[in-house]
Amino acid sequence: MKSSYLRAGAALACALALSACGGSDGDRVIGGQFFGVTKPGLVLQNNGGSDLAIEPNSVGSGRFYFPNLVETDSGYRVTVKSIPSNASGCTVENASGKVAFDIGNIYVTCTIRQHELKGTVAGLTGNNLVLVNGADRVPVPAGATAFTMAKVNEDAPYGVVILSQPDNQTCTVANGTGTMGANDVTNVTVNCGPRT
Secondary structure, three states: OHHHHHHHHHHHHHHHHHHHOOOOOOOEOEEEEEEOOOOOOOEEEEOOEEEEEOOOOOOOOEEEEOOOOEOOOOEEEEEEEEOOOOEEEEEEEOOEEEOOOOEEEEEEEEEEOEEOEEEEEEOOOOOOEEEEEOOEEEEEOOOOOEEEOOOEEOOOEEEOEEEEOOOOEEEEEEOOEEEOOOOOEEEEEEEEEEOO
16 A cells, blocks of 8 residues: 555655656647847747747748647747847737647737948939839939938848939949948949930
């Protein structure tokens, strides 16, 4: 009789030990989708533990699942432990609840920092100069000495080029391409002269 009590006590101790260190003895999955993650650094937690580092990718989105299964009828609360260096913050939608079935509708969205892309214009006397960066188009009027493009995500590439030359002039762009860093880009220059 004594040995059966010892065996039961040992089994209980093992179960408690597994539970304390995050043993995966549940039957339900906790997960969802992430957006705006292009650099490492996003770490999620469930109920203050079970750290899950999200692997970034070129499109910045994908699915995630916590490796530890949870028990039916248990509670979950997904929080952000750390964010990528190029993000200003990350939010969690549908972050908490009670598990009745597999959870796949948790949405984590990180907001990537954006910075100015602008520069100077010299010698522009004609109309119809148009600069582009990707889908962003900026008309530059005659006499302008500066321009500003739409803001660009940190770590994203940019390339300012001329879509339309001004009347009777030819313009060139210097310092127009690169990758957006942690600060505004202000050194793009557009120089215009007579068309030859």
